[in-house]
Amino acid sequence: MSATPGASGPDPAKSQASDPAVVDDAGFPWQRVHPATPYLRGWLAIVVIVFASGRQWFDGLFTGDGLSDISGALPWIVGGTVLALIIIVALFYVSWRFTKYRITDTQVQLRTGVISRKESDARLDRVQAVDIGRPLLPRLFGLSELRFEVADGGSSAFRLQFLAAGQAEVLRADILRRAAGAKAATEAGAAGGTGTAGAHQRLTERASGWAQRAVADLSGEDVYGKLPGGTADERELVRVPPGRILGATALRILPWAFLMAVAVIAVAIWAESGVVLGVVIPGGIAVVGGFWSELNAGYGFRASWSTDGLRLKHGLTDTQHRTVPPGRVQAIMIQRPLTWRLFGWVRVEANVAGYGNSEEGKDESRSVVLPVGTFQEAIAILATLLPDPGVDDAMGTLTRGLDGSGGDEFVTTPRGARWLAPLAGGRQGFLATRTVLLIRTGRLSRTLSLVPHARTQGVLASQGWLARLAGVAAVELATTAGPVPTSIPHVDAAVASELVTSQVRRTAESARREDRNHWLAQDGGQVARPQEEQS
Amino acid sequence: MSKVLADPPSEQWTRVSPKLTAVEQIANVIGGLIALAVVSVPLVLHLTGVWSGYPAWLAWLVPGVVLLSVVVGMIVTPFQVRSRRYALRQDDVAVARGVIYHRTEVIPYGRIQYVDVVAGPLMRAFGLCKLQIHTASPDAHPEITGLLAADGAALRDQLSQRGEERLAGL
Numbered sequence: 001m002s003a004t005p006g007a008s009g010p011d012p013a014k015s016q017a018s019d020p021a022v023v024d025d026a027g028f029p030w031q032r033v034h035p036a037t038p039y040l041r042g043w044l045a046i047v048v049i050v051f052a053s054g055r056q057w058f059d060g061l062f063t064g065d066g067l068s069d070i071s072g073a074l075p076w077i078v079g080g081t082v083l084a085l086i087i088i089v090a091l092f093y094v095s096w097r098f099t100k101y102r103i104t105d106t107q108v109q110l111r112t113g114v115i116s117r118k119e120s121d122a123r124l125d126r127v128q129a130v131d132i133g134r135p136l137l138p139r140l141f142g143l144s145e146l147r148f149e150v151a152d153g154g155s156s157a158f159r160l161q162f163l164a165a166g167q168a169e170v171l172r173a174d175i176l177r178r179a180a181g182a183k184a185a186t187e188a189g190a191a192g193g194t195g196t197a198g199a200h201q202r203l204t205e206r207a208s209g210w211a212q213r214a215v216a217d218l219s220g221e222d223v224y225g226k227l228p229g230g231t232a233d234e235r236e237l238v239r240v241p242p243g244r245i246l247g248a249t250a251l252r253i254l255p256w257a258f259l260m261a262v263a264v265i266a267v268a269i270w271a272e273s274g275v276v277l278g279v280v281i282p283g284g285i286a287v288v289g290g291f292w293s294e295l296n297a298g299y300g301f302r303a304s305w306s307t308d309g310l311r312l313k314h315g316l317t318d319t320q321h322r323t324v325p326p327g328r329v330q331a332i333m334i335q336r337p338l339t340w341r342l343f344g345w346v347r348v349e350a351n352v353a354g355y356g357n358s359e360e361g362k363d364e365s366r367s368v369v370l371p372v373g374t375f376q377e378a379i380a381i382l383a384t385l386l387p388d389p390g391v392d393d394a395m396g397t398l399t400r401g402l403d404g405s406g407g408d409e410f411v412t413t414p415r416g417a418r419w420l421a422p423l424a425g426g427r428q429g430f431l432a433t434r435t436v437l438l439i440r441t442g443r444l445s446r447t448l449s450l451v452p453h454a455r456t457q458g459v460l461a462s463q464g465w466l467a468r469l470a471g472v473a474a475v476e477l478a479t480t481a482g483p484v485p486t487s488i489p490h491v492d493a494a495v496a497s498e499l500v501t502s503q504v505r506r507t508a509e510s511a512r513r514e515d516r517n518h519w520l521a522q523d524g525g526q527v528a529r530p531q532e533e534q535s
Numbered sequence: 536m537s538k539v540l541a542d543p544p545s546e547q548w549t550r551v552s553p554k555l556t557a558v559e560q561i562a563n564v565i566g567g568l569i570a571l572a573v574v575s576v577p578l579v580l581h582l583t584g585v586w587s588g589y590p591a592w593l594a595w596l597v598p599g600v601v602l603l604s605v606v607v608g609m610i611v612t613p614f615q616v617r618s619r620r621y622a623l624r625q626d627d628v629a630v631a632r633g634v635i636y637h638r639t640e641v642i643p644y645g646r647i648q649y650v651d652v653v654a655g656p657l658m659r660a661f662g663l664c665k666l667q668i669h670t671a672s673p674d675a676h677p678e679i680t681g682l683l684a685a686d687g688a689a690l691r692d693q694l695s696q697r698g699e700e701r702l703a704g705l
Binding site for chain 2: 353457458459460461462463464465468471473476478479480481497500501504505507508511512
């Protein structure tokens with residue numbers, strides 16, 4: 001993949017007169033994505049055209065007596081199809097030529113679009129998470145996409161499609177390094193790895209190499225992770241065996257499958273057979289679809305720790321390689337669903353800034369930090385995302401947080417109000433430590449949420465008329481969007497008022513202490529430290 | 536022990552302008568009239584005999600319910616407007632409202648991403664505006680409705696300035 005000469009960069013003569021940021025950018029060349037990208041994105045268009053025209057031809061063939069008509073029209077059909085394909089290929093080529101990206105000292109820039117241009121700039125110091133995704137079709141070609149979330153007032157994820165897999169890995173490492181604040185820059189020549197070296201090999205060698213890599217990749221081996229700075233500095237934390245993910249997903253789906261079965265039987269008794277089908281088929285599709293998507297997302301889950309952050313690899317048909325840099329996690333949840341209690345499994349999900357805003361349906365799987373694991377494994381992962389839980393006996397507190405039913409250090413619903421929540425009343429509550437607020441909810445399915453004080457965006461308290469009768473209120477901590485529940489139900493009214501005030505104070509204090517956008521830089525975050533107010 | 540959720544302590548809680556009552560009442564009436572017109576169609580059809588099969592009780596019930604909710608809204612609105620209040624405390628801004636359903640939102644200054652001042656045509660006619668405070672969380676977006684336009688602009692500047700002074704990383 002060759003970099004374009006600096007024709008698209010700013011004019012060197014002008015840049016000397018302008019501010020330093022522009023001069024810096026001139027040194028970074030624009031790069032192109034892989035030429036096959038438009039085809040992998042738009043293969044559907046080609047298939048539709050070929051299918052539509054081919055179908056006409058086949059239809060004509062099968063109607064028999066229309067054969068003579070068809071043979072007259074045949075040249076037109078074939079010619080029309082070829083013309084349409086040529087136009088599409090030309091459009092793809094043009095759109096590829098007008099797509100370019102580059103990484104500077106402070107930003108990643110992406111330029112796309114021919115008629116309506118789109119310029120996307122993402123600031124490196126606001127990078128929240130960097131993911132590498134490999135959907136099925138690009139994966140077969142050894143390509144992957146780079147996706148990263150930037151906290152820029154709610155903008156959606158930044159996607160770079162598609163790059164050679166090796167190059168994507170190096171790029172990800174580079175982005176994370178720069179986002180961490182280190183001044184080191186990778187040489188443009190060292191990047192490329194399997195990509196540029198292959199350009200000089202003979203065709204047969206390239207083909208066999210490609211075939212080997214494809215086979216290894218599909219069999220689950222991490223072919224593209226073995227790069228300089230790839231997996232060398234990793235420490236594996238958790239590996240979820242396929243049997244466990246299969247069993248756990250089945251158990252999670254079990255209640256729904258049971259309800260479905262009950263509904264089918266009820267309908268079968270009271271209605272005709274046609275209606276039964278009308279209920280069974282959509283319901284069955286929903287249950288099986290849910291099972292498959294969860295299995296697909298969690299298969300082969302591996303979590304490891306590196307200086308970049310927590311690295312997660314998972315997926316069956318679409319593999320995902322994600323990195324969650326430390327300090328980006330806004331809230332964490334440990335959950336023990338009812339059907340998993342027998343095996344002692346838990347699930348860990350997190351609010352990562354930017355994941356909640358994404359437009360795809362894969363949102364939920366991207367917030368999952370551990371789809372299923374033992375409590376010990378969950379603690380190991382928790383320790384990397386939240387190094388300081390703020391209590392002396394962390395294990396004990398967390399165990400009581402997840403499994404406890406009351407009578408411990410957690411502040412729970414007052415006795416007089418437990419009738420509002422008969423099952424969970426004795427258990428639901430909160431505990432404020434030095435660094436996080438622990439929220440405990442649920443009785444059948446037990447949940448423990450952890451919200452670091454420094455990540456709280458605001459505190460909300462609400463009280464309806466029924467709650468006022470009982471003398472309780474609900475307190476909610478506002479964090480970025482995500483699956484973690486951050487609401488404490490049925491807190492005693494006086495305690496709730498006090499919690500609002502004290503939580504806001506803790507938030508302000510720890511935000512001042514812990515403001516670090518660059519976690520490797522020695523001199524703290526890029527944002528200038530504000531002077532403390534004198535008044 | 537009081538059963539009511541108390542406000543976060545502050546020297547001064549500022550109320551919004553009473554002119555908001557007029558705005559809310561007008562909006563309530565307009566919305567109510569439209570809804571009433573829509574749900575009265577079966578009633579009219581029933582009374583004129585075009586659709587006599589429609590159950591009479593239902594034809595009277597639905598418009599009746601809508602009318603009742605409009606009237607109740609008109610009675611409650613002045614109290615609701617009077618309950619809207621905000622306070623600029625030392626490290627954060629607190630916004631509260633509600634008569635039957637109390638709601639309090641407290642946002643530290645450093646968490647404020649940006650502040651919007653908006654005003655629809657009805658509000659502009661009365662010289663009022665609405666201040667929206669945005670944070671990184673979709674759950675925390677307090678709104679102060681019913682400020683005089685000049686107050687709103689001043690408050691926005693004040694919040695923006697305090698927000699920038701204490702800007703914290705995400």
